[in-house]
Amino acid sequence: MRSVYRALAGLIAIGVLVQAMAIALAWFTVIKDVDDGSVFSENSDANVGHMIHTIVGSGIIPLLAILLLIISFFAKVEGGVKWALYVFGLVVLQFGLAVASFGAPVVGALHGLNAFALLAVAGMAARRAAGPAPAAESPATATGATT
Amino acid sequence: MRSPSRRALVAVVATLVVLAPIGFFWQRSLIPNDLSPMTMGYADYGGGPASAHHGTDVSRLTGPVDQTPDVAVDLVAREERFDIPGRGPMDGYTLNHTSPGPRIVAKQGDLVQVTLRNENVADGITLHWHGVDVPNAEDGVAGVTQDAIPPGKSFVYRFVAKDAGTYWYHSHQVSHEQVQKGMYGVLIVQPTAADVIAAVHTYDKVRTVNGEYGERRVRAPGPIARVRLINTDNGPMAIWVDGASYKVVAVDGTEVNAPTEVSGKAVLVTAGGRVDLEIPTVKAVRIGLGGGPTTLVIGDGDAPTGGEPRDRVDLLSYGAAKPLGFDPVKATRAFRYDIGRRIGFFDGKPGLWWTINGHQYPDVPMFVVSEGDIVRMTIKNTSGQVHPMHLHGHHVVVLSRDGVRATGSPWWTDSLNVEDKETYEVAFVADNPGIWMDHCHNLPHAAQGLVTHLMYTGVTTPHHLGGSPNNQPE
Numbered sequence: 001m002r003s004v005y006r007a008l009a010g011l012i013a014i015g016v017l018v019q020a021m022a023i024a025l026a027w028f029t030v031i032k033d034v035d036d037g038s039v040f041s042e043n044s045d046a047n048v049g050h051m052i053h054t055i056v057g058s059g060i061i062p063l064l065a066i067l068l069l070i071i072s073f074f075a076k077v078e079g080g081v082k083w084a085l086y087v088f089g090l091v092v093l094q095f096g097l098a099v100a101s102f103g104a105p106v107v108g109a110l111h112g113l114n115a116f117a118l119l120a121v122a123g124m125a126a127r128r129a130a131g132p133a134p135a136a137e138s139p140a141t142a143t144g145a146t147t
Numbered sequence: 148m149r150s151p152s153r154r155a156l157v158a159v160v161a162t163l164v165v166l167a168p169i170g171f172f173w174q175r176s177l178i179p180n181d182l183s184p185m186t187m188g189y190a191d192y193g194g195g196p197a198s199a200h201h202g203t204d205v206s207r208l209t210g211p212v213d214q215t216p217d218v219a220v221d222l223v224a225r226e227e228r229f230d231i232p233g234r235g236p237m238d239g240y241t242l243n244h245t246s247p248g249p250r251i252v253a254k255q256g257d258l259v260q261v262t263l264r265n266e267n268v269a270d271g272i273t274l275h276w277h278g279v280d281v282p283n284a285e286d287g288v289a290g291v292t293q294d295a296i297p298p299g300k301s302f303v304y305r306f307v308a309k310d311a312g313t314y315w316y317h318s319h320q321v322s323h324e325q326v327q328k329g330m331y332g333v334l335i336v337q338p339t340a341a342d343v344i345a346a347v348h349t350y351d352k353v354r355t356v357n358g359e360y361g362e363r364r365v366r367a368p369g370p371i372a373r374v375r376l377i378n379t380d381n382g383p384m385a386i387w388v389d390g391a392s393y394k395v396v397a398v399d400g401t402e403v404n405a406p407t408e409v410s411g412k413a414v415l416v417t418a419g420g421r422v423d424l425e426i427p428t429v430k431a432v433r434i435g436l437g438g439g440p441t442t443l444v445i446g447d448g449d450a451p452t453g454g455e456p457r458d459r460v461d462l463l464s465y466g467a468a469k470p471l472g473f474d475p476v477k478a479t480r481a482f483r484y485d486i487g488r489r490i491g492f493f494d495g496k497p498g499l500w501w502t503i504n505g506h507q508y509p510d511v512p513m514f515v516v517s518e519g520d521i522v523r524m525t526i527k528n529t530s531g532q533v534h535p536m537h538l539h540g541h542h543v544v545v546l547s548r549d550g551v552r553a554t555g556s557p558w559w560t561d562s563l564n565v566e567d568k569e570t571y572e573v574a575f576v577a578d579n580p581g582i583w584m585d586h587c588h589n590l591p592h593a594a595q596g597l598v599t600h601l602m603y604t605g606v607t608t609p610h611h612l613g614g615s616p617n618n619q620p621e
Contacts, residue, residue: 038353
């Protein structure tokens with residue numbers, strides 16, 4: 001369970017990196033397209049970068065955050081639930097900031113900033129689950145949990 | 148220390164607390180695969196009498212059945228590669244091997260017959276006559292007025308072109324994909340010798356006029372041209388004229404009363420909308436089509452190149468008032484169409500989704516009217532984005548915008564640009580029985596649920612959304 005917790009937290013951190021890469025790819029692609037005589041309008045299909053950002057941002061990362069929270073209830077990670085809740089809260093905040101940014105693009109700057117907060121918190125959560133389980137809990141509960 | 152079994156129990160309960168609400172909202176958002184327009188959503192009677200729906204089947208509300216057509220057109224729809232002059236090949240949909248499809252031209256009062264055959268479009272097809280108030284069975288909406296036409300099958304549309312004007316036609320099956328990829332064409336009723344057609348369409352990112360990319364040129368039809376601008380795209384488009392002043396002589400197929408000369412202003416043509424401009428063409432003029440490399444030059448020689456003017460023609464006060472032909476004060480039903488947006492699931496997908504009167508598709512209001520009703524509708528947009536609202540089978544007249552009364556030529560429209568934070572009050576006479584879509588013509592928005600119906604009492608439809616013909620009007 002600890003390793004699952006660690007893996008999920010790590011995947012969320014990696015997800016944030018993917019998001020930064022995808023959104024840069026998306027808008028540089030748009031600039032190139034427009035230079036080539038295309039228009040960017042309501043008729044334009046989302047490009048690969050936009051698509052990755054939407055799928056990872058509204059699907060994969062929220063799903064991972066929910067799984068991390070659930071796993072935290074079972075995994076014996078010191079402060080694991082607390083850190084999973086921090087991650088979950090920042091993901092919700094990130095989604096909310098994105099929503100607000102469509103109407104007020106200046107909020108988008110906070111969306112970018114909050115991404116770093118999420119990256120850091122997910123990384124710290126992963127570190128808490130690194131190494132073996134705390135000695136006080138592991139032998140007794142590991143056998144007791146099956147009863 | 149808590150006992151291990153107690154700890155496990157707490158963990159399981161906590162898991163349920165997290166998952167139960169998510170599962171509930173996810174499950175509730177799923178759209179049934181077989182949905183009747185008759186039973187979906189909830190009835191909104193707009194303060195008029197409530198009544199049950201039984202009676203005429205929409206399939207009986209056809210155009211003239213036995214007369215000989217004045218204009219007969221055969222169209223074959225295909226999914227194939229075609230060429231965009233000035234740009235190159237494009238994969239999409241064609242009618243008779245071209246996109247846009249053949250231009251259909253009729254005189255006022257002509258009986259138009261279009262035989263549409265689907266050669267190889269796997270999803271099925273239909274054609275909708277955008278802006279033409281046809282009888283309901285000819286409206287071409289998959290799942291509402293007909294079933295999608297599968298590959299190898301045909302459907303015959305017949306209607307009388309009773310109103311002169313600029314119109315267009317397009318698929319209304321999986322329309323957010325089929326229209327954008329080319330299944331559309333131009334329909335003109337009562338053409339003039341001065342006509343210049345400018346149908347603008349953006350294939351993904353390639354903006355074209357009459358299917359061609361870049362600076363396109365046409366010969367001046369005379370000293371004055373009547374330019375029929377058609378926006379077949381998903382978003383509103385500003386149009387302007389470099390090198391001459393102009394008059395807006397028609398909007399959505401209705402002539403403007405006493406149009407005045409305009410210079411240094413753009414005119415907005417919303418998605419699905421049409422505007423006819425009268426332009427002196429003694430010298431070459433350039434029509435700006437929303438920016439980008441594609442423009443239309445009328446006449447020989449150099450035409451000036453300008454940018455989009457900041458000011459726009461406001462149709463609320465353009466031209467001179469005249470009687471509407473009915474009294475909106477005597478409205479027998481009044482509806483509100485509030486467009487919002489909220490976070491949640493739509494058909495199981497998390498995201499930010501449209502609402503109508505606070506409800507999400509398919510749990511949306513069905514606006515119920517009876518034939519002869521005078522109907523008022525208040526369209527209010529607080530969704531954060533612009534919506535080009537399109538009511539099938541009717542033209543509505545704008546009464547006010549944000550509380551400011553319309554004072555110009557009666558602004559009859561079928562495709563109304565409603566910006567974020569705008570409120571329009573419109574009115575119309577319920578004079579065309581049927582089940583009519585009333586939706587956003589940014590077609591991906593419609594596919595995301597910004598769609599409802601205007602339903603007449605005493606009319607029913609046997610068609611279903613989804614089901615075995617796989618009807619997906621949007």
